[in-house]
Amino acid sequence: MIMMNTLSLTHTVELIRLGRISRKRRWLIVTGILAILTFALCAAMLLLGNTIYPVRDVVAVLAGEEVKGASFAVGTIRLPRMLAGLLAGFAFGISGYIFQTMLRNPLANPNVIGITSGSSAAAVFCIIVLQSSKTVTSIASVIAGLATSLLIYVLSRGKSSFSIGRLILVGIGIQAMCNSMITYLMLIGEEHNLPAAVRWLTGSLNGVRMDELPSLIVTCLILVPLICMLSRPLMMLELGEQAASSLGVRTDPVRIMLIASAVILAAIATAITGPIASVAFLAGPIAVRLAGAGSANSIPAGLVGAVLVLAGDLAGQFAFTTKFPVGIITGIIGAPYLLFLLIKLNRRGDF
Amino acid sequence: MERSRLYPKHFTFILIVTIALFIVCVLASLAFGARWLTLSELMEGLKTLQSDTVTANILEKRWLRTIFGLCCGAALGIAGVLMQSVTRNPLADPSILGVNTGAALFVVCGMAFLRISTPQEYIWFALSGAMFTAIFVFGIGSMGRGGATPLKLVLAGAATTAALSSLITAVMIPRTFVMNQFRFWQVGSVGAGTWDSLLLFLPFLAVGALVAIFCAPGLNALALGEEAARGLGVKTGWLRFVAAFAGVVLCGATTAVAGPIAFVGLLATHVIRLLLGPDLRFLIPMSALSGAVILTGSDVIGRIIGSPGELEVGVVTAFVGAPLLILLAMKVKVRSI
Numbered sequence: 001m002i003m004m005n006t007l008s009l010t011h012t013v014e015l016i017r018l019g020r021i022s023r024k025r026r027w028l029i030v031t032g033i034l035a036i037l038t039f040a041l042c043a044a045m046l047l048l049g050n051t052i053y054p055v056r057d058v059v060a061v062l063a064g065e066e067v068k069g070a071s072f073a074v075g076t077i078r079l080p081r082m083l084a085g086l087l088a089g090f091a092f093g094i095s096g097y098i099f100q101t102m103l104r105n106p107l108a109n110p111n112v113i114g115i116t117s118g119s120s121a122a123a124v125f126c127i128i129v130l131q132s133s134k135t136v137t138s139i140a141s142v143i144a145g146l147a148t149s150l151l152i153y154v155l156s157r158g159k160s161s162f163s164i165g166r167l168i169l170v171g172i173g174i175q176a177m178c179n180s181m182i183t184y185l186m187l188i189g190e191e192h193n194l195p196a197a198v199r200w201l202t203g204s205l206n207g208v209r210m211d212e213l214p215s216l217i218v219t220c221l222i223l224v225p226l227i228c229m230l231s232r233p234l235m236m237l238e239l240g241e242q243a244a245s246s247l248g249v250r251t252d253p254v255r256i257m258l259i260a261s262a263v264i265l266a267a268i269a270t271a272i273t274g275p276i277a278s279v280a281f282l283a284g285p286i287a288v289r290l291a292g293a294g295s296a297n298s299i300p301a302g303l304v305g306a307v308l309v310l311a312g313d314l315a316g317q318f319a320f321t322t323k324f325p326v327g328i329i330t331g332i333i334g335a336p337y338l339l340f341l342l343i344k345l346n347r348r349g350d351f
Numbered sequence: 352m353e354r355s356r357l358y359p360k361h362f363t364f365i366l367i368v369t370i371a372l373f374i375v376c377v378l379a380s381l382a383f384g385a386r387w388l389t390l391s392e393l394m395e396g397l398k399t400l401q402s403d404t405v406t407a408n409i410l411e412k413r414w415l416r417t418i419f420g421l422c423c424g425a426a427l428g429i430a431g432v433l434m435q436s437v438t439r440n441p442l443a444d445p446s447i448l449g450v451n452t453g454a455a456l457f458v459v460c461g462m463a464f465l466r467i468s469t470p471q472e473y474i475w476f477a478l479s480g481a482m483f484t485a486i487f488v489f490g491i492g493s494m495g496r497g498g499a500t501p502l503k504l505v506l507a508g509a510a511t512t513a514a515l516s517s518l519i520t521a522v523m524i525p526r527t528f529v530m531n532q533f534r535f536w537q538v539g540s541v542g543a544g545t546w547d548s549l550l551l552f553l554p555f556l557a558v559g560a561l562v563a564i565f566c567a568p569g570l571n572a573l574a575l576g577e578e579a580a581r582g583l584g585v586k587t588g589w590l591r592f593v594a595a596f597a598g599v600v601l602c603g604a605t606t607a608v609a610g611p612i613a614f615v616g617l618l619a620t621h622v623i624r625l626l627l628g629p630d631l632r633f634l635i636p637m638s639a640l641s642g643a644v645i646l647t648g649s650d651v652i653g654r655i656i657g658s659p660g661e662l663e664v665g666v667v668t669a670f671v672g673a674p675l676l677i678l679l680a681m682k683v684k685v686r687s688i
Contacts, residue, residue, distance in 0.1 A: 107506070111513075155677055155681060156680070156681070165502045166680050166681065168502075168505075168506065168509075169442075169502070169505060169676070169677075169679075169680035170677050170680050170681070172447070172505065172509055172676070173673040173674070173676040173677040173680065174673070174677070176446075176613060176614070176669050176672075176673040176676070177669055177670055177673040177674075179669075180613070180665060180666045180669035180670065181666070181670075183537065183665075183666065184662065184663065184666040187663065188660075201520065202517070202520055277513070277517060278513075321525075322524065322525035324521060324524060325524070327517075328517055328520055328521045328524065331513070331514075331516075331517030331520075332514075332517050332518065332521060334513075334517075335510065335513050335514025335515075335517055336514065338510040338513065338514070339491060339507075339510050339511070339514065342491060342503075342506055342507055342510055343491060343494055346491070346492075346494040346503055347494060
C-alpha cells in the first residue's frame with residue numbers, strides 16, 4: 001500500500017518534471033523562432049525599398065563605411081525606421097502583456113484604457129501649439145501618459161471595490177476627450193504639420209529620424225531587464241492578489257513597478273511612432289497561444305509586437321499601390337480580433 | 352392631488368426655466384461670433400427686416416446657424432432618449448455605440464468611390480451606415496447571458512468604432528480630396544449648414560419626433576420590463592423596432608448634415624430624467640428642448656472660446672459629455688455595469 005503510494009508519488013513528480021521540461025523547451029523554441037523572424041523582418045526592412053541594394057553594401061553601411069547612395073537610403077531612412085518599428089513594437093507588446101496579465105482581462109491594454117490617447121494629445125499639443133523640440137515633446141507625452149493612467153485609476157477605484165468594467169468605461173470617456181482635442185488641434189494646425197498629425201491618429205513609422213531614438217533605446221535597455229526580473233512575481237499576481245501574497249510576493253511594490261514600467265514604455269513609444277493601433281492588444285494573446293500559458297511570456301509578447309509592427313509596416317509599404325502607415329494595417333487586423341474576443345467573452349458570460 | 356399625479360413634480364417650473372434658457376441661447380447665438388453685436392444692435396436688427404446693413408447680413412448667417420443647431424440638438428436629444436429606453440441602458444448614445452462612425456464610414460466610401468459631394472447624397476449614405484452599425488453593435492452586445500447589458504453594449508460600440516475608424520483612414524489616405532472634404536466634416540460643426548441642408552433635414556426630424564411621441568406610452572410600459580409590457584398589451588418587438596429605427600434615423604440624419612456630434616443625447620436625457628423622472632411622455636419633448644439648448648449653448652461657448660475663429664461644437668460637447676459618462680460609470684453599481 002505504502003509502496004504503491006510512493007510509486008504513484010514519484011510518478012506524479014516525474015510527470016510534473018517532464019511537463020516543466022517540455023514547457024521550457026516549447027518556450028525556448030517559440031522564443032527562438034520569434035527572434036529569428038524578427039531578425040529576418042529587420043533585414044527585410046533594411047534591404048527593401050525603391051532601390052534594392054546588395055547585402056554587401058547594406059552591411060558596409062551598418063559597419064560605418066560610406067557607400068554612395070546606400071549610405072543615405074539605408075543609414076538615414078531605413079535604419080531609423082527599422083529601429084523605431086522594432087523597439088516600439090517590442091515596447092507596445094510588453095506593456096500590453098503586462099496590463100492584460102495583471103488585470104486578468106484580455107481587453108485591458110494601453111489603447112482601450114486611454115493611456116496612449118493621453119500621450120498622443122500631449123504630443124500633438126506640444127507640436128502644434130508650443131512648437132517645442134522633440135525632447136520636450138517626448139517628456140511631455142510620457143508625463144501625460146502617466147497622469148492619464150493615474151487619473152483613470154483614481155476615477156475608477158470607486159468606494160467599495162475596483163472593477164475592470166468601470167476602468168474601461170472611464171477609459172472610454174477620457175479617450176473621447178483626448179481624441180476630440182486631437183481632432184481640434186489638427187484643424188487649427190498649420191498645413192505643414194498635418195502629415196505628422198495622421199501619425200497621432202493611427203501610428204506610423206514615416207519620417208522617423210535617428211536623433212529621436214535615444215530616449216526609446218535607453219528606456220528599453222533599463223525597463224526590459226527590470227520587467228524580466230519581475231516576471232515571476234507577475235505570473236503569481238495573475239493567480240490573484242491573495243494567492244500572490246501568500247506565495248511571498250510583496251504585491252503593492254511589484255504592482256506599482258510593473259504598471260509604471262508598462263506605462264512608461266507605452267508612452268515613450270507613442271511619443272515617437274504614435275499609438276500604433278492594436279499591437280499592444282494583439283501581442284499578449286498571440287504570445288500566450290504560441291508559447292503556452294504558465295511561463296513568463298513578456299519577452300515573447302515583446303517579440304510578437306515587434307513582428308507585428310515590422311510586418312505591418314512592410315505590408316503597408318509594398319503590398320498596396322498606395323503606401324499605408326503601419327497603424328492602419330495593424331488596426332484592420334486588430335479590430336476583427338477585438339470583436340471576436342467580445343463575442344467569446346459575451347458567450348462565456350464574463351460581463 | 353390629481354394634477355400632481357398627472358404632471359411630474361415642478362414640471363411647470365422646469366419647463367419655464369428650460370424655455371428661458373432656450374431663449375437666452377438663441378439670443379447669445381445671434382449676438383456672439385467673430386463680431387460681437389451689442390444688445391441695441393441686436394434689437395435693432397431683429398426689429399427692422401431690411402437686408403442691406405452689415406448687422407442684417409450677420410444676423411441672417413447667424414439665424415441659419417442657430418436654427419440649424421437647434422434642430423440638430425433636438426434630433427440628438429430625442430435619439431438619445433429613444434436609444435436609452437429601447438435598450439434599457441443608461442449609457443446608450445449614438446456616439447458611444449459607434450453609430451456615428453458607421454454613418455461616417457459610409458459617407459467617406461461614398462465620397463471616395465462614388466464621388467458624392469452634396470448633403471442630399473450624404474444623408475442616404477449616412478442613414479444606411481447608421482442602420483447597419485446599429486444592428487451590428489446591438490447584435491454583438493446582446494449575445495450571451497443577460498442580454499444587452501450596458502457594459503457589453505458600450506464595449507461592442509467601442510470595438511466597432513475602432514474597427515470602422517481604421518477603415519475610414521484606410522479609405523481616406525490614398526485620396527487627398529476626400530481627406531480635405533472629410534477633415535472638416537469629421538469634427539462635427541453646425542457652421543457649415545445651408546438652408547438647403549436644413550430643409551433636407553427637417554422632414555427626418557419631424558417624422559422621428561412624431562414616431563417618438565407616439566411610442567412614448569408603449570416605451571413607458573416597456574420600462575416596467577418585457578413581460579409587464581406584454582401583459583399591458585404592448586407589442587414589444589414591433590415597438591422596439593419602430594423606436595430604435597426612429598432613433599437611428601434621427602442621429603443618422605444629424606450626422607449627415609452636421610458631422611458626428613457626440614454626447615448630446617446622453618447629456619440631455621440624463622439631465623432631464625434627473626429633474627423630471629422617467630415618464631417618457633414628458634422626457635421626449637423636454638429632451639428635445641434641452642438637446643437644442645445644449646447644442647446651441649455649446650456652439651456659443653465654442654465661438655466665444657475660439658474667437659475670432661471657432662471651436663467646433665463637436666469638441667465642446669465631447670468635453671462636456673465625457674465627464675458625465677465618467678460620472679455615470681462611477682455611480683452605476685459594479686454588477687449592473
